[in-house]
Amino acid sequence: MNILVIGCDQVGASLVRDLERIGHDISIIEKDSEQLKRLDAFDDYTFSGNALVGDPTDPDVLRQGGIENCDAVAAVSEDDSLNLMAAQIAKSLFQREKVICRVSDPHLQVLYHKAYELDTICPTVLTEQAVFRSLAK
Incomplete structure (x- = not known):
């Protein structure tokens, strides 16, 4: 699968690594070029996809990102806010069905x-649920 990841902070970098390891083709758009250095932090991994520095809410940048x-x-x-705007543009302007x-x-x-009919992931909720499960045992 060809996947566009927006954001290369700790979550984004780990997601990219894991998706590439199972065979997906990955492109990244990140506003801050310094964040892309996270991809070099993994000892046993070299990013082989396309990384672009730019504003992921700009349709032209999204096009360049594939x-x-x-x-x-x-x-x-x-x-x-950036995630919402980029996801809305991906879904409405570019008609991407799978947008998280x-x-x-x-x-x-x-x-x-x-x-906005977006699939959402909330780390706050996931953390609370995991802590609850651990304490409720």
Whole structure:
């Protein structure tokens, strides 16, 4: 599968590595060139995809990043607003069906899912659920 990842912070870099290891073709768009250095931090991994520095809410940058040929988009930066905007553009302007949006605020997760019909992942909710399960044993 050809996947466009938006954001290369700790989550994005790990996601890219894991997806490439199982055979997916990955492109990354990151606003901050310094963040792309995270891809070099893994001892046993070398990124082989396309990395682009630019604004992932700019349709031209998304085109340069390969959005028109991707099967899925994962907007996983640390910035909820950036993720929402990039995910909305991917879904509405570029008609990508599989778009996943990372959202830190649980209340926004519900809104993004219902109002914008985006698949959302909320690290805050996932962490709370994991801690709850561990304490409830």
